[in-house]
Every structure is written in structure tokens, then in C-alpha cells.
Amino acid sequence: MAATNLEILSRELPKVELHAHLNGSLSRSTMMQLKRYYADSGVSDQSDAFLDEFQIGAGDTRTLSDCFQVFNIAHNLTQSPETLAMATKLTLLEFQEDGCCYIELRSTPKDTPFMTCEEYIETIAVTLRNNAHLQIKSRLIVSINRSSSEKEADKIVKLAIACFKKYPNVVVGIELSGNPAIGRFRDFIYPLVMARNAGLKVTLHCAEICNPEEVLEMIQFGPERIGHGVCIHPNYGGSNETWQSFCKANIPVEICLASNINTKSVADYESHPFKEFYNANIPTILY
Incomplete structure (x- = not known):
């Protein structure tokens, strides 16, 4: 083809x-x-597995x-x-x-x-x-x-x-x-601070599931980047506090639309919170 x-x-x-x-x-x-x-x-x-089991796709x-x-x-x-x-x-x-x-x-x-x-x-x-x-x-x-x-x-x-x-x-x-x-x-x-003090940058998988208290802790930690972030906005399982704190911190977010949908973190492309990051001018990396 x-x-x-x-x-x-x-x-x-x-x-x-x-x-x-x-x-x-x-x-x-x-x-x-x-x-x-x-x-x-x-x-x-x-x-001990069929390789087809390794790939999780649409459906x-x-x-x-x-x-x-x-x-x-x-x-x-x-x-x-x-x-x-x-x-x-x-x-x-x-x-x-x-x-x-x-x-x-x-x-x-x-x-x-x-x-x-x-x-x-x-x-x-x-x-x-x-x-x-x-x-x-x-x-x-x-x-x-x-x-x-x-x-x-x-x-x-x-x-x-x-x-x-x-x-x-x-x-x-x-x-x-x-x-x-x-x-x-x-x-x-503590170990993440130790790494940062040694000169390493920090990225966190953040807000893959609804957990506003932990999400706020991660944002306040101030990582150089976060991954996913699908449950930060209040319309997607986050809270006004998590979203406002995130927008203020302006932390770049790594987003994989297909991954979020295939793992059922998000229902479909139309309902993905990417548009919220885009409209808020959050630095966003699609991968």
C-alpha cells in the first residue's frame, strides 16, 4: 500500500x-x-508470551x-x-x-x-x-x-x-x-532532591490518574518537565488549585495522545485535555 x-x-x-x-x-x-x-x-x-500481547492499540x-x-x-x-x-x-x-x-x-x-x-x-x-x-x-x-x-x-x-x-x-x-x-x-x-543537587534534571509522571493532593505536591516540587498530566484540569479529574498552580508554574508537559487513549486514561481524542494546555499556553511536547 x-x-x-x-x-x-x-x-x-x-x-x-x-x-x-x-x-x-x-x-x-x-x-x-x-x-x-x-x-x-x-x-x-x-x-513466555505472544509478541502480539505487547502492543496495546485501539479497540x-x-x-x-x-x-x-x-x-x-x-x-x-x-x-x-x-x-x-x-x-x-x-x-x-x-x-x-x-x-x-x-x-x-x-x-x-x-x-x-x-x-x-x-x-x-x-x-x-x-x-x-x-x-x-x-x-x-x-x-x-x-x-x-x-x-x-x-x-x-x-x-x-x-x-x-x-x-x-x-x-x-x-x-x-x-x-x-x-x-x-x-x-x-x-x-x-529526598532521593529526587539528591539527584537535582548533583545536577540532574527531574521529570515526573504526573496526574495519570485522579489524585489532586499528590498532583499538587508534584507541581510544587517544581520538576523540569512532567509526563501525561491528563488529570490536572478540574474538568478532567483535577481541581482548580492543581490547575492554577500548574499554569503559574508553567512546567512543560510531555503528552502522548495515542498512549492516553489506548490505556483508557482518556476516552477519545476529542475529550483529551491537550486543548486545555494549548489554550493556556503551557509548553507542550507531543510524542
Whole structure:
């Protein structure tokens, strides 16, 4: 089927990607290559799922909470330094092919049967550094999962700071993400402040679900960016206080319309709060 003019323009248009979860960005092609690597290496493939299950699209009945279970499929395919490096490079190349000229990949360091948290973050950082010759410019945001304990979050931040000092041209920030129904933002403030004091920028998954009290805490923390923000405006599960505070702070927001709709955070494109951000002149990044 021939590509339409809009499809051609969309691909050729220079783009930036500021909210790319590495394990959430793996294409079917990349996942097949990782599975073949495991088979050729004689390593047991623990992904144990049909790859079709990894993609949540229009008409899918799964919701936001189901997405975090689906991510486990990708996590099981990036458990070794070799497959993690493969996944990182292949993802860079695919984004480059789609016309992306700058990308900030993000991922949570993990201990796996084949590598430590330290090796995990080092592998991604080194892979990005070694591919600096590509047309696409790439950077790393280290993620903290909301399901982490305070001790685990503290460890991740210290790893991020060490990697930032070692690769200052690669590591640029820290983020808090994961299932918004788990954990409390206030429990992560200390490690996030520690990261900020070390020179790392902060972005937060914010207002993916209705929780005005926590949303206000996040806004008042003053992150450099937030992700999603669909429940900030009072017409969308927020409050007048959250919206007024957000507008005053003028924090850039990263929005993925398709993600919000496919995960049922928003019913459809017509009812997406993007128009509220636009009308309020909030700096907005579509991805």
C-alpha cells in the first residue's frame, strides 16, 4: 500500500522524542531479534508470551494498569548486557528512520540473572555513547519505579549520579514513573532532591490518574518537565488549585495522545485535555 502524503511528511519531519521508555519502545522486529539471540545462545527465553500481547492499540480492552504487566515481556528480553545493548541500538535506529533527530531514552536499572543494576545502566550509557556517530542524538534519563522502596530509590539515584559524572554528555536526568496507583510521591522527594543537587534534571509522571493532593505536591516540587498530566484540569479529574498552580508554574508537559487513549486514561481524542494546555499556553511536547 502506497504511503500517503501525510505519512511521508510525518516521517520526514524532524522530531524530538522526550518520553521514550526503552522497554516500552521495542518493536516487534526488535523483540524477534532478541528472541533469536537467546535461541542462538542457548539461553532460556523467559518472555513466555505472544509478541502480539505487547502492543496495546485501539479497540484493546486492556487499561493503564495492564500496561505495567505487559512491560514484563520486554523486560524478560533485555536481561543480559548483550540483549540490552541490542535493544538500545535497534531502538535508536528505528527512531532515526522515523525522522527523530533527538531522543531521551529512559529506563529503570534492574538486577537480573545476568547483570547488576550498575551493569544495566552502564550498558545503556555506553551503547548511547558508542552510537554518537548516528544522525540521531541520544541521551539517557534514569528511572525510579514508584513500586521501589526508599532504599531502592536511593540506590538508583546514587547510580544515576555516578553515571552522570562518568558520562556527562549522555546522562541528563532522573524520572519517577510506574503504576500511579502504587506508592506515594512524597516518599521519593529526598532521593529526587539528591539527584537535582548533583545536577540532574527531574521529570515526573504526573496526574495519570485522579489524585489532586499528590498532583499538587508534584507541581510544587517544581520538576523540569512532567509526563501525561491528563488529570490536572478540574474538568478532567483535577481541581482548580492543581490547575492554577500548574499554569503559574508553567512546567512543560510531555503528552502522548495515542498512549492516553489506548490505556483508557482518556476516552477519545476529542475529550483529551491537550486543548486545555494549548489554550493556556503551557509548553507542550507531543510524542
